[in-house]
Amino acid sequence: MKLNTKNYDYLVVGAGPYGAVFAHEAAKLGKRILVIEKRPHVAGNLYTHVEHGITVHDYGAHIFHTDNQEIWHYIQQFADFNNFQNQVIANYKGELYNLPFNMNTFYEMWGTKTPAEAQAKIKEQRAAFLGDDENYQPRNLEEQAISLIGTDIYQKLIKGYTEKQWGRDATELPAFIIKRLPVRFIFDNNYFNHRYQGVPVGGYTQIFDQLLEHPLIDVQVNTDFMADKETYLAEFPRIIYTGMIDQFFDYQAGQLAYRSLRFEKEVHAVDNYQGNAVINYTDRETPYTRVMEWKHFDGLSDPAVSVVTREYPQAWTTDREAYYPINDQENTQLYRQYAKFAAALKDQVVFGGRLGQYRYYDMDQVFNAALQLVRQEFQLPSDYHFSEQADN
Ligand code: UDP
Numbered sequence: 001m002k003l004n005t006k007n008y009d010y011l012v013v014g015a016g017p018y019g020a021v022f023a024h025e026a027a028k029l030g031k032r033i034l035v036i037e038k039r040p041h042v043a044g045n046l047y048t049h050v051e052h053g054i055t056v057h058d059y060g061a062h063i064f065h066t067d068n069q070e071i072w073h074y075i076q077q078f079a080d081f082n083n084f085q086n087q088v089i090a091n092y093k094g095e096l097y098n099l100p101f102n103m104n105t106f107y108e109m110w111g112t113k114t115p116a117e118a119q120a121k122i123k124e125q126r127a128a129f130l131g132d133d134e135n136y137q138p139r140n141l142e143e144q145a146i147s148l149i150g151t152d153i154y155q156k157l158i159k160g161y162t163e164k165q166w167g168r169d170a171t172e173l174p175a176f177i178i179k180r181l182p183v184r185f186i187f188d189n190n191y192f193n194h195r196y197q198g199v200p201v202g203g204y205t206q207i208f209d210q211l212l213e214h215p216l217i218d219v220q221v222n223t224d225f226m227a228d229k230e231t232y233l234a235e236f237p238r239i240i241y242t243g244m245i246d247q248f249f250d251y252q253a254g255q256l257a258y259r260s261l262r263f264e265k266e267v268h269a270v271d272n273y274q275g276n277a278v279i280n281y282t283d284r285e286t287p288y289t290r291v292m293e294w295k296h297f298d299g300l301s302d303p304a305v306s307v308v309t310r311e312y313p314q315a316w317t318t319d320r321e322a323y324y325p326i327n328d329q330e331n332t333q334l335y336r337q338y339a340k341f342a343a344a345l346k347d348q349v350v351f352g353g354r355l356g357q358y359r360y361y362d363m364d365q366v367f368n369a370a371l372q373l374v375r376q377e378f379q380l381p382s383d384y385h386f387s388e389q390a391d392n
Pocket of ligand 1: 090099157158159161162165177178180181280282
């Protein structure tokens with residue numbers, strides 16, 4: 001069987017952001033690209049569809065946020081972004097709190113009204129748990145959380161959520177995961193600190209349709225690289241691979257750990273189901289972690305219905321989607337072995353994206369990494385402009 005029938009210059013494995021951005025830019029530079037995608041659609045986990053006039057994110061809420069002006073301009077070539085700000089509510093056994101951890105949360109938890117009062121409370125709780133050493137280096141997520149916001153918030157808003165999200169004890173998780181969430185001593189419920197934030201009106205799929213719409217790009221969905229790996233390797237001079245790195249190497253050094261998710265979608269005959277885009281259920285007993293009400297992401301809606309999705313964490317098995325790498329020490333070491341195997345293949349295969357690099361990447365970081373690869377691959381100057389809008 002011959003797979004490179006059209007003498008393509010590149011095979012891109014996976015039509016998520018890393019692969020699609022690379023394909024788009026390489027095609028603009030005159031390269032012929034075959035993109036293969038295991039799923040029946042492009043866009044990876046950014047895939048969205050519209051129902052009842054409401055944009056639904058099929059693989060969980062994706063809010064674009066970045067400080068990188070180049071990336072913000074880049075993505076806006078392909079969609080209009082609204083100014084959606086994620087302001088998450090936490091529901092702990094019926095008590096509601098603002099997230100991320102800010103003066104509103106502290107007031108709701110303790111009645112503290114000033115930054116000094118909140119800081120004193122946190123200091124007292126941290127000292128009771130971790131001692132007085134201000135320079136103590138937290139060794140895991142539990143210690144990191146308590147060091148940042150004390151034991152009450154840890155117990156009500158972090159411990160249960162984290163343990164169901166990751167399927168393991170918070171003492172067995174790396175500290176960096178909790179640092180994704182801001183801690184602020186101002187009254188500000190914005191989930192992200194980034195300057196540019198929003199979601200594309202009409203969804204993300206249109207972005208991928210445009211990225212991949214080019215006479216030099218062919219896209220084959222429902223096509224599994226692993227099923228014909230040897231033939232692809234024999235026929236394609238250069239491959240951009242965005243699947244799981246351990247699977248590429250047939251799990252030779254062992255399996256990397258991942259966490260999976262499952263989504264349950266509901267259509268309710270109401271205008272407004274929960275009054276917010278995202279509500280987190282932070283107790284251990286509720287089996288889902290968050291509930292998204294999609295119409296609140298872009299304000300476009302049918303008053304008669306609302307589409308809602310519940311997000312359930314689940315164990316990862318080879319027949320499920322791998323959503324999150326688990327970057328603890330053991331898996332980081334194992335990944336290093338795979339990275340060595342990858343380095344030995346570097347003249348033919350580039351590993352990219354969340355699964356190819358086993359990194360808890362955000363969307364903007366993936367877009368940025370893909371553009372960096374394009375710069376390297378085609379030896380473009382570092383100030384090369386990918387979009388017409390000037391970056392400064
Ligand atoms: N987290 C938490 N309580 C919450 C929200 C988040 O304890 O209500 C913790 C949890 O460990 C989670 C991490 O913070 O895995 C990062 O949260 P984020 O919302 O960034 O996760 P993502 O959207 O990537 O799933």
